[in-house]
Amino acid sequence: MPTVVTQLRRRLRGAAPRTATPATTGYERHDLHSSLDPIGGNTGPDVAALDGEDHTDGDPMPVPRPAVPSLTHPLAETWPSAGLGLTGPGADAAARGFLTAALAAGGLDAPHERTQVVMPATTATTLFDTDTTTLPHTPRLTVTTTVEQALDLIEAQILHRSRLVDTRGADTVADLRALDPAGEPLPPVLLLTHTTAARQDTRIAALLTQGTRLDIHGVLLGAWPNGDTVTIAADGTTALTDGPADQSDHSAPVERLAVLTSADTLALLRVLAESHTGQPPTPIDAAPQPDDRQPATRNSTEADRGARAETPGPAATPTPTTASTSPGPVEATGHNSATARPHASAGSTDTIDTRPHPITDTRAVADAGGHDTPLSAGPETVPPAVNGEQQQPRRVQVSVLGPPSITDAASHPPLRAKALEVLVYLAVHDGEATVDAILDDLLPDAPTSKAPGRLYTYVSNLRAVLRHTGGPGDYLTHPQNRYTLNPALVDVDLWRMRAAIRDAERATDPQARIAALRRAVNTYRGHLADGADYEWIEPYREAVRQQALDTYLALADALADHPAHQLTVLDEAIRHSPYTEELYQHAMRARAALGQTDAIRSLRRALTRALAEIDAGPHEDTLALANELIAAQQRPRPRPQAQPHSRDEDGATA
Numbered sequence: 001m002p003t004v005v006t007q008l009r010r011r012l013r014g015a016a017p018r019t020a021t022p023a024t025t026g027y028e029r030h031d032l033h034s035s036l037d038p039i040g041g042n043t044g045p046d047v048a049a050l051d052g053e054d055h056t057d058g059d060p061m062p063v064p065r066p067a068v069p070s071l072t073h074p075l076a077e078t079w080p081s082a083g084l085g086l087t088g089p090g091a092d093a094a095a096r097g098f099l100t101a102a103l104a105a106g107g108l109d110a111p112h113e114r115t116q117v118v119m120p121a122t123t124a125t126t127l128f129d130t131d132t133t134t135l136p137h138t139p140r141l142t143v144t145t146t147v148e149q150a151l152d153l154i155e156a157q158i159l160h161r162s163r164l165v166d167t168r169g170a171d172t173v174a175d176l177r178a179l180d181p182a183g184e185p186l187p188p189v190l191l192l193t194h195t196t197a198a199r200q201d202t203r204i205a206a207l208l209t210q211g212t213r214l215d216i217h218g219v220l221l222g223a224w225p226n227g228d229t230v231t232i233a234a235d236g237t238t239a240l241t242d243g244p245a246d247q248s249d250h251s252a253p254v255e256r257l258a259v260l261t262s263a264d265t266l267a268l269l270r271v272l273a274e275s276h277t278g279q280p281p282t283p284i285d286a287a288p289q290p291d292d293r294q295p296a297t298r299n300s301t302e303a304d305r306g307a308r309a310e311t312p313g314p315a316a317t318p319t320p321t322t323a324s325t326s327p328g329p330v331e332a333t334g335h336n337s338a339t340a341r342p343h344a345s346a347g348s349t350d351t352i353d354t355r356p357h358p359i360t361d362t363r364a365v366a367d368a369g370g371h372d373t374p375l376s377a378g379p380e381t382v383p384p385a386v387n388g389e390q391q392q393p394r395r396v397q398v399s400v401l402g403p404p405s406i407t408d409a410a411s412h413p414p415l416r417a418k419a420l421e422v423l424v425y426l427a428v429h430d431g432e433a434t435v436d437a438i439l440d441d442l443l444p445d446a447p448t449s450k451a452p453g454r455l456y457t458y459v460s461n462l463r464a465v466l467r468h469t470g471g472p473g474d475y476l477t478h479p480q481n482r483y484t485l486n487p488a489l490v491d492v493d494l495w496r497m498r499a500a501i502r503d504a505e506r507a508t509d510p511q512a513r514i515a516a517l518r519r520a521v522n523t524y525r526g527h528l529a530d531g532a533d534y535e536w537i538e539p540y541r542e543a544v545r546q547q548a549l550d551t552y553l554a555l556a557d558a559l560a561d562h563p564a565h566q567l568t569v570l571d572e573a574i575r576h577s578p579y580t581e582e583l584y585q586h587a588m589r590a591r592a593a594l595g596q597t598d599a600i601r602s603l604r605r606a607l608t609r610a611l612a613e614i615d616a617g618p619h620e621d622t623l624a625l626a627n628e629l630i631a632a633q634q635r636p637r638p639r640p641q642a643q644p645h646s647r648d649e650d651g652a653t654a
Helices: 003-018 074-078 091-104 121-128 147-167 173-179 198-214 262-277 302-309 417-428 435-442 451-470 493-506 510-523 538-558 563-576 581-593 597-612 620-634
Strands: 084-087 116-120 141-144 189-194 216-221 228-232 238-240 319-323 345-350 364-366 372-374 396-399 432-434 482-485 490-492
Touching (some): 003 262, 091 189, 116 121, 116 147, 121 189, 147 173, 198 216, 417 435, 417 482, 538 581, 597 620
Antiparallel strands (some): 319 345, 364 372
8 A cells, every 4th residue: 555545544543532423423434535625624644743752741632524515515505506626836736635535525425426527638737747547547537638628528517417306306415415325426526627718618607507506616726706716825825816706705724635645535535446446457466575564654855854864773875765556558538537557656765873872771662552661671781600601592583474473472571562573574574674674663653853763672571482482593683774583593483484485486396396385385374464454464465375376276276187175275275365265255165076066055155154243145156056067967977888688600699
């Protein structure tokens, strides 16, 4: 997931305890829609709550408000009937906020809220600093070649909705929804364009005025005398531009608008496009690498870098980080929606003080819960000698597939929860990660001045536990702004699984390949860090699960001539991945090879129950396969024909 989504998650999680209760606000949850609210106080990833400082004190945060005001909400009075003009240094950024919030509105259970956006190509090029061929493809965003084509679409919507409203005797689209909730979804429509020539402006004003009762709205970049115009500062704060008295009498203020950069908007549109279509823009072959991404907002400013540089902590050196993906050719002409392509994020460089700083017994450090407590011992302790001789280090076994743990870990000192998370993080990244990546992912909300010291505390605790478990040794080193696990002294089950998969890929002998695949699946005892709710873990957990699933399927294919052995593998795979239909299909074929008709029916029922848990159902191909295999088992088999008797010359039967 892009960095901006992580920032939004942190923003929402931090805001949830401080908002009013659903009973008093009428809102039951926070989501991407409300965090990108362009009308109201929730202003998305640029707000102060993302700067890493503690904002738990003070007044409650504003209650979330709709992304695009509709006729059914009191904020409709701030939405002029002929559209809203945006001017000032933050106009483009606010328009991107409107666009993203509109596309984030609604969901599977709210078809009337899935806002449709119509935008000419010239406006899209201006807002995203790129051509329309790089925009993600979603049916809810229509990019037209010209302004005239965009207005033709708006006009067609007005005619269509007017017929529906008049047929049912309703006054507005809102009334029509109330009269016929199960009728054709009529979500809001947002026209996003620049102010143009006088003739086109007159047509825009006329269409938007007619569209007011039909839930069709407009946001225009530039001064807009036909409606209201707001001047937007770079931070999203607004001021109502003076206009004709009869057009600027709205009593409710517009307040602050969400402002987004082009890079963040394109990243969010990629995520939204995937949620709208169910199709990922590019194949995901492996877990994302934290080093290859834009640092979080907390670490991206010069002020923050200065604050961190003043904090004594682990040795570090400047490390540039970049994130990019390769765009490809797409088409976007006429009334077609733009096609999705990945977006390249700009990198940045953080500078951290390189001076070593040992923690003493008088220095306050943060415990696993985030509170400052004195540490009674030095940074590391070494196990005592046994019979006058120092213990020889032994390889420490670490499990991250399933509940994370250190096998036979020493009871003293106790392993801090955050130290265990550091261990899992390093294990996932093949034993090595930069200090910046660890701070961004594991301590995103810690004050900048305290984060390096806290990380050093957790690393010291982890080193102490490893040494008490396996004896003295360099289990965790710190070369050049990185923390590295020593593979000679630390053995991780995830590493063994990956090594076995590599052996299987290189094997030329079928039996050697099967043996390697067996080692891999036998190592996979459960999901990555099962039971741990680390904020950063989910994409890596899914990547490891998919890697294990592919290995199970490869082993099942290799055992196709031995259906009984194949079933043992498939049953274990289904236990780990109960929603994967391909596993059930392989298991049905194996059961059919063994003549187990009832077992095929049981697999079909088990799949149906499992998918029902996630509000889904078996694909028609899976059901057809089950029916075909069952019918083949029940089909009577032809009896062998008796051989004709032969007689010898004397007439005796041979």
